[in-house]
Amino acid sequence: MARDADIVVVGAGVVGAATARALAGTFATVVLLERLELGHDRGSSHGTSRIFRLNYPDERYVRMAQAADAAWRELERERGEQLVARHGSLDIGPVARGTARALSACGVPFETLSSAEVGSRWALRLDPGETAVLQADGGILLADRAHRALLASASEHGVQVHERAPAVSLALERRAVRVTLEHDEISARAVVVAAGAWAPRLLAEVGVELPVVPTRETVIHLGLDGHGAPPSVIDWARTPRPGAGIARTGQAAYALASPGVGLKAGLHHSGPVADPDDDTTPDDQVADWVTAWASERFEGLGGVEQIETCLYTNTADESFVLERHGRVVVGAACSGHGFKFAPVVGRTLAALAREAAS
Numbered sequence: 001m002a003r004d005a006d007i008v009v010v011g012a013g014v015v016g017a018a019t020a021r022a023l024a025g026t027f028a029t030v031v032l033l034e035r036l037e038l039g040h041d042r043g044s045s046h047g048t049s050r051i052f053r054l055n056y057p058d059e060r061y062v063r064m065a066q067a068a069d070a071a072w073r074e075l076e077r078e079r080g081e082q083l084v085a086r087h088g089s090l091d092i093g094p095v096a097r098g099t100a101r102a103l104s105a106c107g108v109p110f111e112t113l114s115s116a117e118v119g120s121r122w123a124l125r126l127d128p129g130e131t132a133v134l135q136a137d138g139g140i141l142l143a144d145r146a147h148r149a150l151l152a153s154a155s156e157h158g159v160q161v162h163e164r165a166p167a168v169s170l171a172l173e174r175r176a177v178r179v180t181l182e183h184d185e186i187s188a189r190a191v192v193v194a195a196g197a198w199a200p201r202l203l204a205e206v207g208v209e210l211p212v213v214p215t216r217e218t219v220i221h222l223g224l225d226g227h228g229a230p231p232s233v234i235d236w237a238r239t240p241r242p243g244a245g246i247a248r249t250g251q252a253a254y255a256l257a258s259p260g261v262g263l264k265a266g267l268h269h270s271g272p273v274a275d276p277d278d279d280t281t282p283d284d285q286v287a288d289w290v291t292a293w294a295s296e297r298f299e300g301l302g303g304v305e306q307i308e309t310c311l312y313t314n315t316a317d318e319s320f321v322l323e324r325h326g327r328v329v330v331g332a333a334c335s336g337h338g339f340k341f342a343p344v345v346g347r348t349l350a351a352l353a354r355e356a357a358s
Contacts, residue, residue: 005029005160007353008179008188010167010202011195012038013045014143014339015331017150018346019192023353024157031186032159033179035166035198038151042280043196044311045147047219048259050339051232053089053138054108057098062106064344069137071343075149083146087229087257089138090118092126093236095252096133103135110135123227123299130237138232140256141340150342167195170206170328177206177327190356192349194331197276197311208325212333215248215312216274217266218282220290223302224262230298232256238293239267245285246270253293261305265294268336274311282307312336320345324352 006027009020012034020032039046052072054065069084076083091099096112103110111134115126126132155161170191171178177191193199197214204210224230235253240246250270258264270286287307295301315321318335322345331349338345 003186005031005186005188006357007031007190007192008033008186009192009194010179011193011198012151012161012163013043013194013196014147014150014342015334015345015349016192016194017147017154018342019194019331019349019353020159021150021154021157022346022350024154024159026354027357030159031188032154032161033165033167033181034163035195036164038161038163039144039147041308042276042311044313044334045143045339047143047308047310049140049256049264050143051089051138051234051254051256052084052141052340053135053232054103055089055091055099055133055135055138055234057095057102059102059105062102062108064341066106066108068341068344072141072146075153075343078153079149081145081149083142083149085139085142085229085257086137087139088231089135090231090233091133091236092130092233093252095236096131100133103133108135122230124230124233125297125299134231140232142259143339167202170202172206172327190327190329190353192329192331192353194349196332197274197313199313199330199332203328203330206325206328208328208330210321210330210332211315212321213314214274214276215269215271215314216280217271217310217312217336218286218290219264219266219308219310220287220304221258221261221306222263222265222291222294222304224298225300225302227300229257230255230263233297235293235297240289244289246289247272253290255294255298263294263298263301265290269312271312276311280309282309322348322352324356327356329353329356
């Protein structure tokens, strides 16, 4: 491993990989460090799928998603493989009205569908009188494939990628940042910390407070018989009632295609506060509620095939933290909706890193 580097990126999840790729070729030595194995399942970047959508009630995120859409298409052309499966993205419930306004303001085409129109297109049930907003460019990111594509592109353009190389501590020096590993250390002109739920304790050592709360979210995968891939669904109309045995009743239920299985589903922001180094036990009560919700909304569901967890690193308003503190750049807090934005976030963090190293 290089003892000196221009830029060190700590964390090789999707954001760190995208940042390293955006830095490739601009400096002699860019090092990307991953504390566990690449693609591990203890963080926020594992699994086969993530929702890809332009559907947001906030125009800022719509425009950011448009930029990310272009960036994923560019990476698809570079790698010669599909990374986004465009099954469509469907919003149900009161937030959908704001989504329609934001999409319209950004010039993004969409349809507003009645419950009957939804039922005629997919094996989906809406209540009489419910409507949904469909945006056809949405669907899923093939998450593990997209993550590997970013890592491969970064490596092929000169980034040194090291797995099982946890950054133990950071220390500011006169014109550098010292990154201490378990059995080595690197002196870098600048460091990007994109370590997800592990970031706060690392950043605290260089005087950077990261006001985030990590939570561990439960996700289920169910069989889906004979209906093809569904659109990605965010159901803002259904959450558990208080007293249903779920500590945090969440913001919305969601479902998306689970390649090779059928349907992946969860309850957004329902998980407990978590330490990223603790065990990854799913919440059975959340899993049971999500299973019942999915069975109510989707026809042809089979049984639960898999239950897993995923870490969210949350800010109070679900915005991202992309900032520079001298020679330390912070890329954190995707708040459970950041995977789709990785190429755009990576470019932003790379620009900050170039400033920090100058």
